[in-house]
Amino acid sequence: MDTLPHPVFPGAILPKWVAAAEAKGFDIVGRIIDRLHLALRCRLCGATQKVRLFTLMSAQPLCQSCLLAEWRKDAEAAGLTFLRRDPAHRHYAFYLAPCGHEVRRQFELVRRIGAGVTGFRCETCHAATETGEAQTRGWCLTSADPEGNPNYRVYTHSDCGHDQRIVRANMQSGRFSCGGCGEDWPGAASYVYAMGFTLASGREVVKLGFSRDPDSRLTYQLRRDSEMPCQILRVVPMATGHTALCAEKAMHKWLRQAHPDAAVDPHAWRGQIRVKTEIYDGSLTPVILGLLDDLEASATVA
Ligand SMILES: [Zn+2]
Ligand SMILES: [Zn+2]
Ligand SMILES: [Zn+2]
Numbered sequence: 074m075d076t077l078p079h080p081v082f083p084g085a086i087l088p089k090w091v092a093a094a095e096a097k098g099f100d101i102v103g104r105i106i107d108r109l110h111l112a113l114r115c116r117l118c119g120a121t122q123k124v125r126l127f128t129l130m131s132a133q134p135l136c137q138s139c140l141l142a143e144w145r146k147d148a149e150a151a152g153l154t155f156l157r158r159d160p161a162h163r164h165y166a167f168y169l170a171p172c173g174h175e176v177r178r179q180f181e182l183v184r185r186i187g188a189g190v191t192g193f194r195c196e197t198c199h200a201a202t203e204t205g206e207a208q209t210r211g212w213c214l215t216s217a218d219p220e221g222n223p224n225y226r227v228y229t230h231s232d233c234g235h236d237q238r239i240v241r242a243n244m245q246s247g248r249f250s251c252g253g254c255g256e257d258w259p260g261a262a263s264y265v266y267a268m269g270f271t272l273a274s275g276r277e278v279v280k281l282g283f284s285r286d287p288d289s290r291l292t293y294q295l296r297r298d299s300e301m302p303c304q305i306l307r308v309v310p311m312a313t314g315h316t317a318l319c320a321e322k323a324m325h326k327w328l329r330q331a332h333p334d335a336a337v338d339p340h341a342w343r344g345q346i347r348v349k350t351e352i353y354d355g356s357l358t359p360v361i362l363g364l365l366d367d368l369e370a371s372a373t374v375a
Contacts, residue, residue, distance in 0.1 A: 079105040079112065079123060086111075090129065097133055099124075115139060144180060150187030153178075170195045206245055211318050230254065232282055233290075234349045247315070254290055263317035264308040265324075265368060267361050268295070270352075271302040272345055277355025278337050279306070280348065281324055281364075283317035295347050307362055309369045320372075324364050325351055332357060 082104040094101050094113060102112040102121055111129060114121045120138035128134050141155075148155040148168055159165035159177060168183065170176050174197040186193045200214070203226070207214045211231050218225035218238060225238050233254040243249045266287040268280045284290040287308050296303060311317035328335065328351070335357045342352050353361065 263314040267306040
């Protein structure tokens with residue numbers, strides 16, 4: 074009894090209780106707490122636990138320590154580590170995945186993973202993979218498909234801010250076009266460009282970007298107000314959209330490092346220019362044009 078933190082309850086142990094306990098894999102250690110409870114010892118693992126007399130007589134009591142051992146074994150077979158039960162749902166527990174993330178799974182599902190019936194996929198890692206896939210193409214993974222199709226996601230084009238439902242496989246292969254800016258998939262020729270705008274405040278700003286069609290990009294997509302003064306300052310043709318994208322990204326990165334204060338606060342241009350990437354102060358225009366000169370020289374050599 075010293076293994077149980079419960080007071081002993083004096084009184085006889087009836088032979089039918091002993092018989093029921095034995096039939097169900099337990100020995101009665103004694104009566105505890107009140108007339109309704111017994112201490113039972115599991116014949117399989119030797120652990121002692123509190124069980125209601127009613128449960129013993131009317132059902133199969135479960136040994137909590139055997140259950141725990143089973144959950145741990147199931148987890149191990151599935152390549153996971155059992156952490157703890159989910160107090161909010163008796164069919165669920167938390168596990169440590171091999172990647173180090175904590176996941177919540179149903180016991181039954183973990184058994185099926187261990188049996189090889191189904192696979193395991195960490196949703197955190199998977200989300201990171203999908204985010205990376207999208208970023209490579211210049212898009213952001215924004216949400217699950219609102220129409221509930223598991224093959225689709227909603228992505229946002231980083232360059233133009235357009236949201237679009239795209240099949241994930243197409244995002245992986247790049248075989249889609251942006252409905253916002255009409256940029257074709259990265260196999261097609263493209264241009265890196267610099268555009269100058271005069272904001273409503275009178276401030277001059279410059280945008281660096283890439284597009285398959287800079288003219289229509291400027292005319293139809295970037296400007297919210299067709300009266301806003303703007304012009305294409307320079308375009309550099311690139312063999313593919315992908316090389317254009319990479320070149321543009323490298324230039325933004327360089328500009329961020331070399332001129333950390335030149336990016337204009339988005340509040341200054343939001344509502345006037347339709348983009349989500351950096352817009353730079355007009356004073357940076359000569360620097361950006363210089364970068365495009367260098368790019369053209371290297372693109373021509375290659
Ligand atoms: Zn047991
Ligand atoms: Zn993970
Ligand atoms: Zn776009």
